[in-house]
Every structure is written in C-alpha cells, then in structure tokens.
Amino acid sequence: MLRRILHRCVRLALMGCWFVSASSLAQAPAEAPAVDVFAAGQDGYHTHRIPSLLVTGKGTVLAFAEGRKGGASDTGNIDLRMRRSTDGGRTWEPAATVWDDGPNTCGNPCPVVDRETGTIWMLMTWNRGDDNEPHIIAQTSHDTRRVFVSRSTDDGLTWTAPREITTDVKLPGWTWYATGPGAGIQLEHGPKRGRMVIACDHIEAGTGHYRSHVVYSDDHGATWKLGGSTPGHQVNECEVAELSDGRLLLNMRNYDRSQRTRQQAVSVDGGMTWTGQSHVAELADPICQASLRRLSWAGEGRQSVLLFANPASTRRERMTLRASLDEGGTWPLSRLVDARPSAYSSLAVLKDGRIGLLYEVGEKGPYERIVFRGLPSAWILRPGGTAGGAQ
Numbered sequence: 001m002l003r004r005i006l007h008r009c010v011r012l013a014l015m016g017c018w019f020v021s022a023s024s025l026a027q028a029p030a031e032a033p034a035v036d037v038f039a040a041g042q043d044g045y046h047t048h049r050i051p052s053l054l055v056t057g058k059g060t061v062l063a064f065a066e067g068r069k070g071g072a073s074d075t076g077n078i079d080l081r082m083r084r085s086t087d088g089g090r091t092w093e094p095a096a097t098v099w100d101d102g103p104n105t106c107g108n109p110c111p112v113v114d115r116e117t118g119t120i121w122m123l124m125t126w127n128r129g130d131d132n133e134p135h136i137i138a139q140t141s142h143d144t145r146r147v148f149v150s151r152s153t154d155d156g157l158t159w160t161a162p163r164e165i166t167t168d169v170k171l172p173g174w175t176w177y178a179t180g181p182g183a184g185i186q187l188e189h190g191p192k193r194g195r196m197v198i199a200c201d202h203i204e205a206g207t208g209h210y211r212s213h214v215v216y217s218d219d220h221g222a223t224w225k226l227g228g229s230t231p232g233h234q235v236n237e238c239e240v241a242e243l244s245d246g247r248l249l250l251n252m253r254n255y256d257r258s259q260r261t262r263q264q265a266v267s268v269d270g271g272m273t274w275t276g277q278s279h280v281a282e283l284a285d286p287i288c289q290a291s292l293r294r295l296s297w298a299g300e301g302r303q304s305v306l307l308f309a310n311p312a313s314t315r316r317e318r319m320t321l322r323a324s325l326d327e328g329g330t331w332p333l334s335r336l337v338d339a340r341p342s343a344y345s346s347l348a349v350l351k352d353g354r355i356g357l358l359y360e361v362g363e364k365g366p367y368e369r370i371v372f373r374g375l376p377s378a379w380i381l382r383p384g385g386t387a388g389g390a391q
Contacts, residue, residue, distance in 0.1 A: 028337045029379050034371040037083055037092055037358065038065045047072040048081070050181045051346045051370045052109040053358040057118045059351030061085040062156045063358050064098070064109040064122075065370055072367055075132040078105045080124060084156055088350050089372045098122065098150065098159050103129040106162075110180030112196045114220050120152045121221045123179040123198050124162065137175045137203055145170075145177040151221060169200075169215040169226045176203040179215075182239045182291055182346050190246040192270035196221065199250060201236035202229075209233035212252045214240060214271040227271040235263050239292040240271070243327045244304050250274060251292045251308065251328075254285060260314060261285055264328065282331045283322070284312050293347035295323070295355065295377060305381065309337070309345045309357055316343045316366045319359050323380045335380050337373065341366040350374060 028034070038048035045067040052064040062084055069077035080099040083092045099106040108125040126148055131141035147169050148162035170177050177200065184198040196217045203210055213229035235252035243249055248267040256263070262283040265274040283290075290310030298304040306328050312320035319342035323333040337357065343366040345359035355375040362368025 027339070028335075028373055028375060032354075032373045032375045032379075034338070034361070034373055035089060035092070036369050037063045037372050038067075038081070038095070038370040040368050043067070043095060045069060045079075045081075047367055048370055049344065049360065049367060050107055050109065051344055051358040051360060052111060052181055052183055053346035053348040053356055053372075054111045054113060054120065054183050055348045055350060055356065056113055056120060056155050057115060058155050059086075059088075060155050061089050061348070061350065061356060061372075062111070062120070063092070063370070063372060064111065066107040066109075067095075067097075075105065076129050077103045078107050078129070080106045080109055082156065085372075088352060088354065089356055089374045092372075099124060099148075099162055101126065105129050105131075108179045108181050110182060110184055110198050110200075112184030112186060112198060114196065115186055116194065117220055118153070118155075119221060120156060121184075121196065121217070122150045122152070122159065123184070123200075123215070123224070124148050124150065125177060125179050126162075133176060137208065139175060139205060144175065147177060147179060149221070149224060165224050168224055170202070171226070173205050174202040175205050177201070178237065180239070181237065181289060181344065183293075183348065185240055185242060185294075187242055187270065188297075189242065189244075190270075192218075194218070194220075195270055197227070197240055197248065197271050198224075199238040199240040201238060201252075203236075204233075207233075210236045210255060212236060212238040212250060212265075212274075214248075214250070214267075216271055228267065228273040230265050230274050230277050232263075232265075232277040235277075237289040239290070241292050241294050241306055241328070244298060245327070249292070249306075249328050251280075251283075251290065253287065253289055254279065255287060257287075260287070262290065262310070280331075283308065283310070284314070285310055286313055286315050286317075288316055289344045291345045291347040291357075293349065295349055305377075307347050307355060307380070309347050309359070311342045311366075315341075317341045319345060319357075319361065321355070321357065321375065321380050333380055337375070343367065353377060355380070 214227040
C-alpha cells in the first residue's frame with residue numbers, strides 16, 4: 001500500500017512539473033522581453049492608457065497613449081503622448097506630446113500611414129475636460145464629443161495642429177464618438193486600393209444604441225468621409241483588416257452579456273456597408289478593446305495570416321496572441337503573452353518581420369504600465385505551420 005501511495009505521489013509530482021513546463025512554454029519567449037514604454041506617474045501623469053502602435057514607412061516604431069493628469073478616469077485633463085523607437089522597439093526616445101489642450105480631453109489615438117506619400121495621419125477625439133461620457137450621451141454636457149486629425153511628414157518627429165473634421169464624419173444624431181483606438185489600415189488590393197480606413201464607434205441619441213462604423217479617405221488624407229455602420233448594436237471599439245478576397249473584416253468589442261465573445265462583421269464595398277454581424281465563439285473577451293492586424297498575405301512562399309490580441313478571459317488578464325490562417329474564419333493558433341492583469345492592446349508588424357505588441361499590464365491591476373514586446377512570428381505560427389518567409 002505504501003509503495004502504491006509513493007508511486008502515485010511521484011507520478012502526480014511529475015505531472016505537475018509537466019504542466020508547469022507547458023505553461024512556461026506558452027509565455028512570451030525570452031528574446032521578446034517586456035519593455036516599459038509608458039508608466040503610471042511618468043512625467044507627472046497619474047496614469048497612461050489607450051495604447052496605439054504604428055510602424056512608419058522607414059521602419060520607425062511609434063507608440064501612442066493618453067497621458068491622464070488628474071487620475072485614471074476617462075474624463076479630465078488628458079494629453080496625447082508619443083514615443084519613438086528606431087531599433088525595433090528595443091529602446092525608446094523620450095516622450096513627446098502630440099496634443100495638449102489644457103484641461104480638456106485629447107485622446108483615442110488611431111494613426112495610419114499612407115504608403116504612397118509616407119505621411120502619417122492621426123485621427124483623435126476631443127471633449128471638454130468637465131464633460132463626462134454619461135452627460136455627453138444624455139446630451140446634458142456643455143459640449144459634445146468632437147473628431148480631429150493631425151499629420152506628420154517627418155516620421156513622427158513633429159505634428160500639425162489638430163484640424164476638426166466632426167461634421168464630415170459624425171452624424172447629428174450621434175452623441176458619444178470614439179476613433180479606434182488602435183490603428184487604421186490602407187487598402188492594398190482591389191478597386192479601392194489606397195483607401196485609408198479608420199475603425200470607429202458611436203452612440204445614437206434616443207435609442208442609446210452602441211454601434212461600430214468606419215471613416216475613410218480616398219485622397220491621401222486631404223478629406224475624411226463617413227463610411228458604413230454595423231447593422232446590429234451592442235458593439236463599439238473595433239479594428240479593421242483587409243481580407244484576401246477584397247472584403248473588410250471588422251472585429252468589435254461586444255456588450256451582449258449573453259455571449260462573452262467578440263463580434264465581427266464584413267464589408268464587400270470598402271467599408272460603405274456592413275453585413276453578417278455575428279459572435280466569434282473562439283474569441284473570449286471580458287468586454288474590452290482588442291487588436292486585429294495582418295501579418296502576411298498569401299503568395300511568394302507565405303500563408304495568409306491574421307493576428308488578434310486581447311485579454312482572453314472573463315476578466316482583464318491573460319494577454320493572448322492568436323493567429324488565423326483562413327481570413328478570420330477560425331483562430332486555431334494561440335499563445336499566452338502575459339498572464340498578469342492586462343487590458344487594451346495594439347499590434348503592428350515590424351520591419352524585420354517580428355510582431356510588435358503594445359499593451360496595458362500590471363502586477364495588481366492592468367493600468368500600471370504600457371509595455372512593448374517584439375515577438376518572433378514563428379512563436380505563434382509553429383503549432384500549425386509557418387508563414388514561409390516570416391521571421
């Protein structure tokens with residue numbers, strides 16, 4: 001009897017070791033350490049939130065975030081901040097301010113780079129610092145939520161004064177409005193090639209319905225126009241990706257509590273209309289922003305690969321990276337990036353082929369810092385094949 005008990009204890013211990021090893025293998029690889037980019041208390045800001053990541057035409061990595069002066073709230077004195085990296089995210093230049101409007105709220109960064117001109121366009125939202133979201137939604141605020149655009153023609157070193165485009169991209173019957181957050185895309189194929197698309201969301205007056213929508217530019221950022229909105233509601237913060245067959249895929253934060261998953265919709269006309277809104281059973285979500293980005297197109301020895309990142313849990317924790325090899329139909333490849341409390345994220349593909357991930361994380365809560373990891377694409381793709389030439 002004693003021998004059987006000892007044998008069972010040893011076997012359980014070995015199984016425990018196996019599970020520890022398997023868990024540790026799921027964590028981000030050692031060659032992709034988390035690098036602090038923004039942190040609570042940094043430069044006199046109480047909290048930094050809402051990460052956005054962009055790689056310029058020259059390969060410079062730009063990280064954006066809201067610098068919140070008075071506290072962690074979405075309301076109040078909030079500036080839009082930025083840091084640059086010229087070595088693939090390993091080191092970062094000191095932070096600069098893209099937009100500071102005194103006591104008011106400047107945020108929701110959503111940049112996109114025009115491949116043809118090299119210009120970086122930044123769409124952002126503004127509201128008075130003494131107006132909060134509930135009052136704006138109820139239309140009892142002093143002002144409303146407004147939309148602005150800025151641009152940089154020198155690789156993110158300097159930015160133009162923000163220009164308001166609210167009347168071009170927001171309907172009169174909309175109250176709350178948000179650009180992104182995350183990053184936009186520029187279409188690479190089809191009749192709308194060159195179109196820049198920014199995923200956004202809004203709330204309707206009267207019904208209070210949350211919907212996702214897009215705005216776009218067909219003239220290299222000179223003007224911005226309103227695209228289509230989702231047919232269903234209970235969705236807001238979203239990101240968009242171009243699919244191989246010319247459709248656009250919109251992946252959205254979901255407020256339908258009967259199914260704690262992401263929702264998605266597709267467009268066959270460059271974002272002017274959206275159909276097929278549905279839940280994505282594989283993508284568990286704690287009602288949080290997430291990131292969607294294309295890693296590679298099919299052809300020249302590569303597979304078509306889409307990437308998705310979010311806190312894959314019922315709580316804001318366990319930042320997870322997933323890959324789809326069938327244009328977002330399924331998400332079979334999954335890796336745990338960070339088991340700690342985590343929330344918003346932003347993906348980009350670095351010049352050397354690595355996957356850049358900027359995300360909120362902390363030890364006791366998800367808003368202690370915003371960190372960057374440069375992840376080798378083989379780490380996520382290895383379980384089910386590779387993307388050919390991807391690193």
